[in-house]
Amino acid sequence: MVDGYLGVDIGSVSTNLVLIDNGCHLIEKIYLRTQGNPIKAVIEGFAALVETGSKEGVTIKGVGTTGSGRYLSAVLLGADVIKNEITAHAVAAAHLYPDVKTIIEIGGQDSKIIILKNGIVNDFAMNTVCAAGTGSFLDQQASRLNIDIKDFGRRAALSQQAVRIAGRCGVFAESDMIHKQQMGYPMEDIIMGLCESLVRNYLNNVGKGKKIEGPVVFQGGVAANAGLRRAFEKILGMSVKVPQHYDVMGAIGVAMLAMEKMQWSRAITQFRGDAFILKGSFKTSSHECQGCPNICEVVCIKRDREVLAYWGDRCKKWENSLSEKTHAV
Amino acid sequence: MRVGIPRGLFYHYYYPLWKTFFQDLGAEVVTSASTNRRTVERGIESAVDEVCFPIKVYYGHVRELCHQELNYIFIPRLVSVEPKSYICPNFMGLPDMINSALPELPPVIDITVDVSKNDRLLKRDIIRVGQIFTDNKNHIKQAYQHGQDELHKCRNICRDGYNISEAIRIWDGEQIVLPSTYNINIGVLGHGYSLYDQTISMNLIDRLRKMGCRVQVVETLDRDAIEVKAAEIPKRVFWTLGRKSVGSALYMEGQSEIDGIIYLACFGCGPDSMIGEIIERKIKNKAFMMINIDEHTGEAGMVTRLEAFCDMLRRRAGKVEDYISAHG
Numbered sequence: 215m216v217d218g219y220l221g222v223d224i225g226s227v228s229t230n231l232v233l234i235d236n237g238c239h240l241i242e243k244i245y246l247r248t249q250g251n252p253i254k255a256v257i258e259g260f261a262a263l264v265e266t267g268s269k270e271g272v273t274i275k276g277v278g279t280t281g282s283g284r285y286l287s288a289v290l291l292g293a294d295v296i297k298n299e300i301t302a303h304a305v306a307a308a309h310l311y312p313d314v315k316t317i318i319e320i321g322g323q324d325s326k327i328i329i330l331k332n333g334i335v336n337d338f339a340m341n342t343v344c345a346a347g348t349g350s351f352l353d354q355q356a357s358r359l360n361i362d363i364k365d366f367g368r369r370a371a372l373s374q375q376a377v378r379i380a381g382r383c384g385v386f387a388e389s390d391m392i393h394k395q396q397m398g399y400p401m402e403d404i405i406m407g408l409c410e411s412l413v414r415n416y417l418n419n420v421g422k423g424k425k426i427e428g429p430v431v432f433q434g435g436v437a438a439n440a441g442l443r444r445a446f447e448k449i450l451g452m453s454v455k456v457p458q459h460y461d462v463m464g465a466i467g468v469a470m471l472a473m474e475k476m477q478w479s480r481a482i483t484q485f486r487g488d489a490f491i492l493k494g495s496f497k498t499s500s501h502e503c504q505g506c507p508n509i510c511e512v513v514c515i516k517r518d519r520e521v522l523a524y525w526g527d528r529c530k531k532w533e534n535s536l537s538e539k540t541h542a543v
Numbered sequence: 544m545r546v547g548i549p550r551g552l553f554y555h556y557y558y559p560l561w562k563t564f565f566q567d568l569g570a571e572v573v574t575s576a577s578t579n580r581r582t583v584e585r586g587i588e589s590a591v592d593e594v595c596f597p598i599k600v601y602y603g604h605v606r607e608l609c610h611q612e613l614n615y616i617f618i619p620r621l622v623s624v625e626p627k628s629y630i631c632p633n634f635m636g637l638p639d640m641i642n643s644a645l646p647e648l649p650p651v652i653d654i655t656v657d658v659s660k661n662d663r664l665l666k667r668d669i670i671r672v673g674q675i676f677t678d679n680k681n682h683i684k685q686a687y688q689h690g691q692d693e694l695h696k697c698r699n700i701c702r703d704g705y706n707i708s709e710a711i712r713i714w715d716g717e718q719i720v721l722p723s724t725y726n727i728n729i730g731v732l733g734h735g736y737s738l739y740d741q742t743i744s745m746n747l748i749d750r751l752r753k754m755g756c757r758v759q760v761v762e763t764l765d766r767d768a769i770e771v772k773a774a775e776i777p778k779r780v781f782w783t784l785g786r787k788s789v790g791s792a793l794y795m796e797g798q799s800e801i802d803g804i805i806y807l808a809c810f811g812c813g814p815d816s817m818i819g820e821i822i823e824r825k826i827k828n829k830a831f832m833m834i835n836i837d838e839h840t841g842e843a844g845m846v847t848r849l850e851a852f853c854d855m856l857r858r859r860a861g862k863v864e865d866y867i868s869a870h871g
Binding site: 337 | 824
């Protein structure tokens with residue numbers, strides 16, 4: 215049997231699972247769309263992982279979760295480490311490129327810049343209130359133009375002369391694109407123009423005031439788009455590396471963090487096992503707690519009839535009721 | 544006589560003064576509950592659109608008090624609380640804004656606090672307000688002086704690491720125990736009425752404490768040292784709270800035990816858009832993060848940022864994480 219560590223990254227758009235061995239080599243990766251149902255995505259992803267057969271002969275020694283659904287997936291799988299996306303992405307990139315200085319990460323709903331110094335996060339920034347220029351905006355534009363998002367990069371690469379598109383705001387970008395399209399500019403040039411405007415927006419917004427030094431690594435689901443990579447290289451004037459497993463870097467990072475913790479603490483993993491995850495029926499429900507004027511929306515996660523977790527209550531009344539029960543048992 | 548004091552805005556700085564003053568004059572002081580979802584909902588419903596979030600929440604506090612059979616509601620008109628410095632202009636019109644929006648409002652006591660040039664006007668207005676309750680001018684002056692003394696007492700509580708809002712709760716008889724274990728030190732700045740309100744700030748300070756941080760705020764620092772640092776800016780910042788934030792940030796930058804600085808800005812705040820930017824540009828040698836808040840209740844974005852910030856500081860300092868909890 216080989217020791218393995220499971221890393222799960224649940225983002226707004228995609229859910230990724232990876233299995234790594236204790237040398238940080240990737241054994242298997244699963245990438246699927248969250249489609250608004252993180253529980254279903256995690257279970258399907260885990261089932262797919264079991265189906266590939268790569269889990270046979272591997273003992274899971276630790277589990278880490280990251281991404282905006284990290285708390286939810288931690289309950290489902292039994293996670294040892296729950297980490298934010300910034301740390302997870304930085305750990306994975308720094309392992310792969312020990313001298314990396316800048317990480318550009320663009321996901322479905324947010325984009326980040328991470329500045330590293332000697333392999334350690336030294337500064338970071340995330341997009342604030344606006345999601346212009348992230349994966350979901352690209353998705354939306356692709357479907358409006360009736361182009362498969364997978365083809366977006368290839369089409370952009372055909373462009374000879376990118377048109378200028380306003381990237382400050384998603385709404386302006388869209389009306390600019392429609393205007394240019396009605397004027398008769400070729401589709402390729404408009405797509406490339408969009409890529410460049412997104413990069414300018416990213417650098418002005420997320421990368422504002424940050425000194426971007428090479429080596430630069432570009433990761434996250436949007437790194438699949440060759441047009442964006444080309445736009446980054448053109449505007450930054452330096453080469454940009456896209457790791458082989460750019461789409462699951464967060465999951466790899468958190469799997470590595472789980473390994474680090476388990477090897478350091480020598481604890482036994484909280485991992486719930488295949489039967490728990492695949493055989494049960496998981497449901498979430500929410501209700502408004504009327505206990506005080508805060509009227510918290512309390513979320514409850516159940517497996518069959520057993521309550522696994524509560525959250526959302528500010529006073530922790532519901533959350534603590536559960537731990538009391540488990541202690542009593 | 545019952546006087547209502549809304550638990551918002553400068554309540555977080557001056558409540559001991561106001562409460563003592565009215566009580567000494569024989570009034571019963573009633574406050575609204577701590578900001579909760581209903582306060583926020585009511586506030587957003589009645590407030591004009593262009594004011595900042597904490598002012599909208601203040602409307603909610605006032606509305607809560609409207610139904611409590613009060614003789615008066617206290618809504619001060621704060622223009623300036625120290626020489627040559629001002630409070631945001633929205634506060635100058637606060638009693639008028641509220642008055643026009645809420646017809647069910649009890650009679651308003653709107654004292655004008657403007658000591659930008661001298662305190663003559665304020666002194667006259669204190670007497671005017673006091674005469675609602677008594678004709679004895681000496682009594683009024685004594686009540687005000689007593690209020691000042693209580694405020695001073697309350698501010699001294701901050702020396703033990705409490706922010707002014709916590710100090711007020713302690714002054715009012717509550718017990719608050721700060722966690723004693725921490726391995727990073729974070730300076731947190733912002734307007735107190737946003738930062739110290741647990742609902743508006745989404746409990747930022749306590750979240751950091753739970754993540755193993757010691758939190759330093761404006762009130763835990765030396766007042767004079769802050770002013771010295773604030774004077775380093777080429778043009779004097781004339782907003783009281785903004786100047787203290789800038790001074791504190793610069794002071795903290797020079798303190799080796801502070802690992803990082805967080806600035807909580809309110810999306811619709813005019814001064815914040817300036818002050819946050821100034822601090823961000825001036826802080827060169829310490830980790831700095833700006834967090835923007837508004838009406839949204841999604842806490843995920845804030846939690847992610849705070850976690851990442853703490854992780855970064857720990858890993859930078861080479862501090863091994865204490866693997867007590869997986870959360871964080």
